Amino acid sequence: MTVLSGKDLPRDGEQLQGPALDARLARTWGDAPGLWGWITTTDHKRIGIRYIVTGMVFLVLAGLSALWMRLQLATPENSMMTPDRYNQLFTMHGTTMMFLFAVPIMEAMAIYLVPLMIGTRNISFPRLNAFSYWMYLAGGVMIWVAFVLNIGPDAGWFSYTPLSGPQFSPGKRVDIWAQMITFTEVAALAVAVELVATILKQRAPGMTLARMPLFVWGALVTAFMVIFSMPSVALASSLLIADRLIGTHFYNAAEHGDPLLWQHLFWFFGHPEVYIIFLPATGFVSHITEAFSRRPVFAYPAMVLSLVTTGLLAFGVWVHHMFATGLPRLGYSFYTAATLAVSIPAAIQIFCWIATMWDGRPRFRVPLLYVVAFIVTFVIGGLSGVMQASVPIDLQVHDTYFVVAHFHYVLVGGAVFPLLGAFTYWFPKFTGRMMDDRLGKIAFWMIFIGFQVAFFPMHFLGLMGMPRRVYTYPTNMGWDELNLLATIGSFVVAAAFLVFIVNAIFSLARGAVAGANPWDAPGLEWATSSPPPQYNFPHIPVVSSRTPLWDNRNHLPVMTGLRVDDRELLLTSVMEAIPDVRDPSAMPSAWPLWAAMATTCLFISSIFTPWAVVIGAFPVAAALIGWFWPKSPPGPEPVIE
Amino acid sequence: MRRRLLLPIPLFVLVSGCAGIQSVSDDAGRESGLIWSLFVLFGIVTAIFYVAVIAFLIAAYWRRGGSNQDGLPDEGGVTRERSLRTAFFLWTGAVIGSLSLLALASYFTDRGLASVNPENKPMVGIDLVANQWWWDVRYHYDDPSQNIRTANEIHLPAGVPAMISLKSNDVIHSFWVPNLAGKQDLIPGRINDIVLMPRRIGHYRAQCAEYCGLQHAHMALDVIVESPADFQRWEAAQRQPAPAPATPLAQAGYAYVTSRECSTCHNIAGTNANGTVAPDLTHVAGRRTIAAGTLPMNRAGLYAWIADPQGAKPGNNMPTVGLNADELHAVAAYLETLK
Amino acid sequence: MTLPVRFAGDLAELPTSAFGHRSLTWWGIVAFFLIEGTTFALAIGTYFYLMGGEQTWPPAPFSPPNPIAGTIFTVLLLLSEIPNTLAKRAAERKDLRALRKYLLIVCAMCAVMVIPRAFEFASLNVSWKDNAYGSVIWTLLFLHVTNFLTDFADSLVLAGLLFTKHSVESRRFVDAAENAMYWRFVWLCWLPIYVLIYWLPRWVS
Ligand code: HEA
Ligand code: HEA
Numbered sequence A: 001m002t003v004l005s006g007k008d009l010p011r012d013g014e015q016l017q018g019p020a021l022d023a024r025l026a027r028t029w030g031d032a033p034g035l036w037g038w039i040t041t042t043d044h045k046r047i048g049i050r051y052i053v054t055g056m057v058f059l060v061l062a063g064l065s066a067l068w069m070r071l072q073l074a075t076p077e078n079s080m081m082t083p084d085r086y087n088q089l090f091t092m093h094g095t096t097m098m099f100l101f102a103v104p105i106m107e108a109m110a111i112y113l114v115p116l117m118i119g120t121r122n123i124s125f126p127r128l129n130a131f132s133y134w135m136y137l138a139g140g141v142m143i144w145v146a147f148v149l150n151i152g153p154d155a156g157w158f159s160y161t162p163l164s165g166p167q168f169s170p171g172k173r174v175d176i177w178a179q180m181i182t183f184t185e186v187a188a189l190a191v192a193v194e195l196v197a198t199i200l201k202q203r204a205p206g207m208t209l210a211r212m213p214l215f216v217w218g219a220l221v222t223a224f225m226v227i228f229s230m231p232s233v234a235l236a237s238s239l240l241i242a243d244r245l246i247g248t249h250f251y252n253a254a255e256h257g258d259p260l261l262w263q264h265l266f267w268f269f270g271h272p273e274v275y276i277i278f279l280p281a282t283g284f285v286s287h288i289t290e291a292f293s294r295r296p297v298f299a300y301p302a303m304v305l306s307l308v309t310t311g312l313l314a315f316g317v318w319v320h321h322m323f324a325t326g327l328p329r330l331g332y333s334f335y336t337a338a339t340l341a342v343s344i345p346a347a348i349q350i351f352c353w354i355a356t357m358w359d360g361r362p363r364f365r366v367p368l369l370y371v372v373a374f375i376v377t378f379v380i381g382g383l384s385g386v387m388q389a390s391v392p393i394d395l396q397v398h399d400t401y402f403v404v405a406h407f408h409y410v411l412v413g414g415a416v417f418p419l420l421g422a423f424t425y426w427f428p429k430f431t432g433r434m435m436d437d438r439l440g441k442i443a444f445w446m447i448f449i450g451f452q453v454a455f456f457p458m459h460f461l462g463l464m465g466m467p468r469r470v471y472t473y474p475t476n477m478g479w480d481e482l483n484l485l486a487t488i489g490s491f492v493v494a495a496a497f498l499v500f501i502v503n504a505i506f507s508l509a510r511g512a513v514a515g516a517n518p519w520d521a522p523g524l525e526w527a528t529s530s531p532p533p534q535y536n537f538p539h540i541p542v543v544s545s546r547t548p549l550w551d552n553r554n555h556l557p558v559m560t561g562l563r564v565d566d567r568e569l570l571l572t573s574v575m576e577a578i579p580d581v582r583d584p585s586a587m588p589s590a591w592p593l594w595a596a597m598a599t600t601c602l603f604i605s606s607i608f609t610p611w612a613v614v615i616g617a618f619p620v621a622a623a624l625i626g627w628f629w630p631k632s633p634p635g636p637e638p639v640i641e
Numbered sequence B: 001m002r003r004r005l006l007l008p009i010p011l012f013v014l015v016s017g018c019a020g021i022q023s024v025s026d027d028a029g030r031e032s033g034l035i036w037s038l039f040v041l042f043g044i045v046t047a048i049f050y051v052a053v054i055a056f057l058i059a060a061y062w063r064r065g066g067s068n069q070d071g072l073p074d075e076g077g078v079t080r081e082r083s084l085r086t087a088f089f090l091w092t093g094a095v096i097g098s099l100s101l102l103a104l105a106s107y108f109t110d111r112g113l114a115s116v117n118p119e120n121k122p123m124v125g126i127d128l129v130a131n132q133w134w135w136d137v138r139y140h141y142d143d144p145s146q147n148i149r150t151a152n153e154i155h156l157p158a159g160v161p162a163m164i165s166l167k168s169n170d171v172i173h174s175f176w177v178p179n180l181a182g183k184q185d186l187i188p189g190r191i192n193d194i195v196l197m198p199r200r201i202g203h204y205r206a207q208c209a210e211y212c213g214l215q216h217a218h219m220a221l222d223v224i225v226e227s228p229a230d231f232q233r234w235e236a237a238q239r240q241p242a243p244a245p246a247t248p249l250a251q252a253g254y255a256y257v258t259s260r261e262c263s264t265c266h267n268i269a270g271t272n273a274n275g276t277v278a279p280d281l282t283h284v285a286g287r288r289t290i291a292a293g294t295l296p297m298n299r300a301g302l303y304a305w306i307a308d309p310q311g312a313k314p315g316n317n318m319p320t321v322g323l324n325a326d327e328l329h330a331v332a333a334y335l336e337t338l339k
Numbered sequence C: 001m002t003l004p005v006r007f008a009g010d011l012a013e014l015p016t017s018a019f020g021h022r023s024l025t026w027w028g029i030v031a032f033f034l035i036e037g038t039t040f041a042l043a044i045g046t047y048f049y050l051m052g053g054e055q056t057w058p059p060a061p062f063s064p065p066n067p068i069a070g071t072i073f074t075v076l077l078l079l080s081e082i083p084n085t086l087a088k089r090a091a092e093r094k095d096l097r098a099l100r101k102y103l104l105i106v107c108a109m110c111a112v113m114v115i116p117r118a119f120e121f122a123s124l125n126v127s128w129k130d131n132a133y134g135s136v137i138w139t140l141l142f143l144h145v146t147n148f149l150t151d152f153a154d155s156l157v158l159a160g161l162l163f164t165k166h167s168v169e170s171r172r173f174v175d176a177a178e179n180a181m182y183w184r185f186v187w188l189c190w191l192p193i194y195v196l197i198y199w200l201p202r203w204v205s
C-alpha cells in the first residue's frame, strides 16, 4: 500500500495563495452547475439560505392566517367565517409560526453563520444538513397542502388531549399535525447534532471557548436544548398517533391513561422551545450591539453565564403552563420560583446590552434600531411573563388575551425584531449588497408602531375577560374597540413586512455593493468576501481575541496546509481549539434527498396504516446505506499510519 | 416611548374603574379581590423596572460619543467600567431582591386563596359537569331529595362559600368567573374543585377558558350572586316540577316536547321528558340566556334556537329538528312557561 | 481573504483520523445517544407517571409478563459485549482480521437474539389495546426493538464494508470503534427497561 506523506499532496501555503488558490479551492468545493448542483449541494451557505427563504415563506403564510383571523375578530358577532375555519386558522398560525418559522429560521441562521463565525469551511455532517432541509420542507408542505384541502388541523398549536384524541377529533387532521411535528423534529435534531459537533470541534485555532462569539454560544446552548427537549414532543406526538391509529390508551382516562400526561410531555418541550427561539435572537442582539456601539459587549462572561443558566432553568418550569389543571398547590410554588429565576439572566442580558451602548459610541443604523425596539418591546413581554409566573395571577389571566399579548411581545419583540435586525446586518454578507437604508427605516417604524397598536390592547382585552381561541365574541362586553384597534395594528405590521420584503428584493438586485466588512464589525465572518466563496476561507484563520478583526487591522494570522484537491476541514480541541486532525468533508450527494423522500413516504403513509412503519423502513434503510457507502476509491492519504 | 412608561399606573385605575361582568379587575369575590391586589403590586414593581430600563436606554442614547476609541477594545475605559460594574451588581441585586419579594407576595396570596373558608362555614355544594358546549349544574344537599338540577346558570348566596366540584364528560374545559376567582380546569377522569366566596350581589359571566372544540366561543355560564333570602327563594322554585301548561298553545307545545325528539335528550321534571344528555329544561325560562350564553332567553331567542340551533351555534350537539311553524309557536310558548 | 494574511503555522502534518472525542463522528454519535437516551428516559417517566395513578400494577385483571424470553434475550445481549469489546480493541489496534472476526460474531449473536426477542411480545400477557399499562410496556419494548434492530443492521453493513476495498481506509476503524460504543448503549438502555417490563410489576403487585 502506498503511504504518502502529507507533504506530497497539493495544499495552500507560500506556494499556493491568492487567485491561484481561490481557483483551485473553487474547483474542489464547488457544486455541479444548475439544478443538479442545487439538489446535491452540501454547502452550509446554500442550504442555510434555502432554509431562511423557506422560513420566511412560512412566516408570510402564518402572518396571512393571522390577518385573516384579525379580520374575523375586528367586529363582534362577525359571521365572516365558520368556527371550523377559524379554528384551523389559529392552529395553522401558531403551529407554523412556532414549528415552521421561528425554530427553523433560528437554526437556519446558525447553519449559515456559525461556520463563518468560527472560521471553518463547512458545517459538520453536511449531508445530514441537506437531509434536514428536505425533511423540514416536506413537513411544512404536507401541513399546508392539508390546510388548502380543508383538512387542516384544528386542535390548537399544543393540541391538548382528549380534544385531539381519536374520539373528539376523528379524521386525519390531527394525524397530519402530529406527523408534521415528527418531520420538523427530525430536521431540528439533525441540525442540533451538526451544530454541537461543528461548534465544539471545528473552531479556528485559538478560538477558545472564552473567545467564542455570543451567537455561537447561543447556538450551542440552543442545540443542546433541542437535543434534550425535542424527544419529549416526539414521544408525545408518537403516543398520540398510536392512540389515534392503533388503539393504545395513553391519554384515555377511561382506560387507565391520563390526558394530563400529554400536557406534561408537551410543555416539557414547549417551554424550552420558547428559549430555543429566544437565545439565538439574543446572539443577534449581542453582535449588532457590539458592532454598532464600537465596543466589545459589556461583561461577556456574564452574558455566557446567562445563556447557560437560561438553558438549564428552562427545563424546570414547564408546569407554569398548567397552573389551572389542579395539580398540588405546593408543587406550583416551586415552578413559580423557578420561572421567576429565569428572569434573572434576562435582566442581566438587558443590562449588558444597554451598558454596551452607554459605554460605546452607538450609531443608530437600522440594525441597532431593531435592537432598541427589541429592548423596549421584549421587556414588556418579559414583565408580563413575570406576572403570569405567579400562580394566583395566572389563574386569572391564563388562556386569555393577556397571555396572547405576552407571547407576541416576547416572540415578535424578542425574536422577530432581532431577526429583522440580523437580516439587515448580515444581508451584505449573504448577498454582497447593502439593504436600502431609507426603506429600512420606513419598514422599521411601521412595524414597531404597528406592533404596539396591534398587541398592547390585548393586555386589556385579557383583563377584561376575553378568552383566547374564540372565533367570535358578544358585543356588549366592551371588547369591540380594542379588537378593532388590534386588527388595524396588525395590518400596519403586514404592510411593514411588505416594505421589508420589497426592500430585500430590490436591494438584492440594485443595492449598494458591499465590501467584505461594510460595518467594520469584529467577527470572523467579516474576514471573507461578501458573499463568501464556497470554501469560506482560503486559509484557516487564527484567533487570539474575541474581536479578531478589530485587533488585527493590518493583517490576519492564518494557518496553511489543508489539502486543496479534496474537501478537508480542520478539527481542533474542544476547550482550547488547538489544531488536532485534518478531517474530510462530504462531497455533494443526492442521497440525502432520496433518503428524505423515502422517509417522507414512510411518515405520510403511516398516517393511513401502521404497517407503513414496517414496510417503509426498507426503502429508508436502503437510502441510508446508499448515503453512507463510500463512493470514491480509497484516497492517497495515509492508510494505516 | 417615554409616554408609555407612565401608562401602566393610570391604566390600572382605568381597568379597575370599569369592571364589567366578566372582568379580572373586580373584587366581587374574596379570591378575585386578593388576586387583583397582587396584580397591582406586580404591576407597580414591574413598571418601576420598566422605567429604569428605558431611562438607562435613553441615557445611553444621550451619552453616545463617549471617549472610547472607535472600534477598539477600550484601555482607558477601565475606570468607567468600574462604575458600570457597580451599577451591574446593584441592578442584579435589585432584580433578585424584587423577584424574591414578588415570589413571597405570590406565595402568601396563594396560601390566602387556599383558605377561602377560614371560618369553616357550611358551604353550598355544587357539581359542575362540562359538556361540549354547555354546563350541567347540580346542587346537592344532605337530603338528596332536595337536590337541584339546572344548566348554564348558577346562583350563589352572597357571603356564603360555595364548593364546586368540577368534572368533564368529554374534553378539557375550564371554569372561570373572573369577577369572583381564578380559573380551574374540568378534566375527564379527574375531579377538581374550587371554592368561591362571593361578596357582592350582582350578575357575572363565566366563560369556558380552555379551548374545547368548535363552539368553545359559545360556552358561557351566568353567575347570579344574590342575597341569601333570594337564593333560598330560587332554590325552592327550582325544586318545583315544571308547571302544567295553561293555554292551549302551551298544551300543544307540551305534547310535542314531551312526546317527540326533544324528550329523548332533555329532562323536564314532572313530565315524560327525561333525557339526560342535554340541558335540563325544567326551569329554562327562568334563566337569562339559552345555549350557554349564545342567545337571550326570550321569545325571539327561543324561536331562533329551536328553529335552527345550528344557525346561531354551528356544530353544537342539538340537531335541527325541523318543526313546522305551528309546532314552533307551540313549543316556544310552552317553554316560555317553564319559569 | 480580503485582508493581507500572515502565515502563522502549518497543518499539513496533522493526522487524518483519530479515535474517541478527537473525531467528529464520535461527537455525532454521542449527540444521538443523548437524543435516544432522553427518549428512553421520558418513556420510562411515562411508565412511572401512569403507574403512579394506579392502585395495582399491572391494573387488575392483568398479570405481570412472563420473564423467560426476556431473560434469555438479556443474557445473550450481555454476553455479546464480550466479542463487542474484542472488536472495539481490534479496531483501536487497527487489526483488520480480528475486527472482521469479532464483528461477525456479534452479528451472529444478534441473529440468534432475534428469536427470544420475538417471543418477548407474546410473553407480555397484555395487548397494547387493553389499557394504558399495556400500551406503555409495548411501547418500551417496541422502542428498544427499534434500537436493537438499527444497530444490528448497522453492524451488518459495517461488516460487509470491511470485506470490500474500502476496508483499507483508517476511517473504517474509527467507524467500527464507534459502532462498538453504540452497542454498549443498546444494552445499557435495555437493562432498566427489562426491569420495568418484567420485574417491577411482580415486585409491586
Ligand atoms: C420567545 C419566547 C418567550 C420568552 C422569551 C418567554 C419568556 C417568559 N415567559 Fe413566556 N410564553 C411564551 C413565549 C415566551 N416566553 C409563549 C409562546 C407562551 C404561550 C404558549 C401558549 O399558551 O400558546 C408563553 C406563556 C408563558 C406562561 C404561561 C401563561 C399561561 O398560559 O397561563 C408563563 C407563566 O409563567 C410565562 C412566563 C414567562 C417568563 C417569566 C419569561 C421570562 O423569561 C421573561 C424574562 C424577562 C424579563 C423579566 C424582562 C427583563 C428583565 C428586567 C427588566 C428585570 C426586572 C424585572 C423584575 C424584577 C420583575 N410565559
Ligand atoms: C413567532 C411566532 C408568532 C408570530 C411572529 C406571530 C405574529 C402574529 N400573530 Fe400570533 N400566535 C402565535 C405565534 C406568533 N404570532 C402563537 C404560537 C399563537 C397561539 C396559537 C394557538 O392558540 O394555538 C398565536 C395566536 C395569535 C392570535 C390569537 C388567536 C386566538 O387565540 O384566537 C392572534 C390574534 O390576533 C395572533 C395574531 C398575530 C398577528 C396579527 C401577527 C403579526 O405580527 C403577523 C405579521 C406578519 C405578516 C402579516 C406576514 C407578512 C405578510 C406579507 C409580507 C404580505 C403582506 C400582505 C398583505 C398586506 C395582504 N396570533
Ligand code: CUA
Pocket: B130, B133, B172, B173, B174, B208, B209, B210, B211, B212, B213, B215, B216, B217, B219
Ligand atoms: Cu369548553 Cu372551551
Ligand SMILES: [Cu+2]
Pocket: A270, A271, A274, A317, A318, A320, A321
Ligand atoms: Cu413557558
